[in-house]
Amino acid sequence: MADAPATELKTSDGRPLRAALAAAQSRARRRAFLLVVPLLAFVILTFVVPIGYMLKRSFEHDGFSASAPSLAVWFAANPKGAAPDEAAYAALVSDLAKMQVDKTPGQAGTRINYTVPGTISLFKSAARKAKDLTPPFKEAMLELDAKWAEPAIWMAMREASSSYTTDFYRVAADQKRGPDGSWQRGADNERIYLFLFFKTFLLSGAVTLICLLLAFPIAHLLATLPVSKSSLLMILVLLPFWTSLLVRTSAWIAILQEQGIINDLMYSTGLIADDSRVRMIYNQTGTVIVMTHILLPFMVLPLFSVMRTIPPSYARAARSLGATSWTTFRRVYLPQTLPGIAAGSLLVFILAVGYYITPALVGGADGQLISNMIQFHMAKSNWSLAAALAAMLLLAVMVLYWLYDRLIGIDRLKLG
């Protein structure tokens, strides 16, 4: 308390100055907050709520649990691994009969089918006959289909009898239920997601690097040319930026395909034979080329805005003090552009990680990214798996962002 004033200052009406100031400031803050309330509400309603709702689906699915109350009771009363007894089959039959009445055997079967393939029709056909079955139910069910004795189905039903589950994250991590119902690593020809995550980050990194190498000289040129010329060049950078993504992607198809402009040119100049045209699209190469082109402005603009503010006198000073042009670039110019490099790289990388239209159109078989799988499962109506994959992607990006903050510092970011 050494720095506390000996006598407190008061306003003219006798209130302590400190309190009066705080009151006045909080009023201003409240008013300022009211100004952002519409935006905040907009963001929450259109962004946070739908995304949260979607992500919730990754660990919540009541397709089975909502229509199988009797089985849930049996699972709760019996420990994991207990062999299904007559009571279990009786519960199953009563739930199946209820599903038939409620028209839900398809939904329940679909939930089990996510981890044990081939069960939708099993549920449907059993549900149709459930109300006519007589005890002993175990024999009756096994007579319908011997599959009902499989441990994998019972394990899957136990897991699904709660509406909360880790199933979708397991599938997203390339695991599958073995014949005994336990989770195992999927067979080599079935594993895909972790590989695609890895590939997505690798390709995004490559696109970011290529963008940086291409954008750096352009941005430098833009920043150092006289305004009249640089604004003309700027339009060339911005024009594609304003053109529809689909149009640009389709244009690349026309340019790169085997009967396309580049191949035709190489053929007519005798560089290649007609039967050895280069395949530049519908593969990974196509994805990288087109994504680089589409994301380039996101690298040029932050770099440009940073480079514009670097006084040319610094470089001149370095040169006059005897630095070579390489040293000047490396020790004087480059460090000053770092905030722009950081911003551009982060922007391009994060955009690239989530790209899906471009890979879908030009990626062919091996140029697909994880976002294409998310879209695939959305379209194939396995929204929970799509949500689990999206959650993993979101988490990975957040971890990278955190790393970036620790290593470079987010306050060094400069977008313009």
Add this chain to the structure above:
Amino acid sequence: MKKILILSTALSGMAFTASADVTVMSWGGAYTASQVEAYHKPYTAATGKAVVSVDSDNPAPAVKAMVEAGNVTVDVADVEYADAVRLCDDGMLETIGVDTLPPGADGTPAAEDFLPGSVTDCAVSTIVFSTIFAYDTTKFPEGPTTIADFFDLEKFPGKRAMRNGAKANLEMALMADGVPAADVYATLATPEGVDRAFAELDKIKKDTIWWEAGAQPPQLLADGEVAMTTAYNGRIFAAAAAEGKPFQTVWDGQVYEFDLFVVPKGAPNAAEAIEFVKFATSTQALADQAKWISYGPARKSSAPLVGLYQDGKTEMAPYMPTNPANMTNALGSSYEFWVDHDSELNERFNAWLAAN
């Protein structure tokens, strides 16, 4: 252009008639064009109500998303059989029922007039379409004739294109490997059978482009990007007949199935939509559609009315999937199989595609 016209008339119509218009979501391209000619225009002429056409690569996922989100914007959707059954089971479709459909032009009740299995509780078939393969006759004067030729790069070198998905591809691969059509689904239900199908696909994997939308394969053939492609038969017919492209369809190993109209639960004009479905699946409308595209009508009573293509000289029968000459080695797609195995086999297919 026709579509734009329809759309603009529909839009301008909307301004006057508030909300009585029917929005139909279908697969685009030559197929939607045939529906516009055979269903939409006559319906508008008969009732004065406009029909708006919306395109999609596959309307089923869109319908599911709309119903789940509680924001249905289409009244009628054109979907595949397995999707129609699945959506119906999930309670996402309005019930239509075969008894409410009008009898055939010859008086046969609808239940007997429609091909067996082509009407379900919630869906009414319009056409039988087929996945076939087609080639460019300028590249192969002595063209391929069997499905095995499609997978034979030595005999018929050149790029291939197939639909990006497991359905129909796996069946065709097995038939190419010598499995009789009758045994295809029994084989595909075993792990060994699936491996066998993928082994056959492996033969052409590195030379294959994977298409998403039905309009792509004729484009890929026309651009010379591929020498052979699987496609929906009507698309190839449309390109060959209407645009004179040198495309030849090979019917050996074709996989045929129904396409159905459904009305999503919560459709803005559900009652109107069902009237539209009744109109569009009537004997005359189905027969008329064959004038525009080579898909077989789902009503038996339509078959005798199928005549010439819109050019007035091409006999349509040889181009129909259901023509006996085209059925010598043909497989009816099994919706029971795909309802159960769709997710499993598509996941395997995706993993197979992504692996180099």
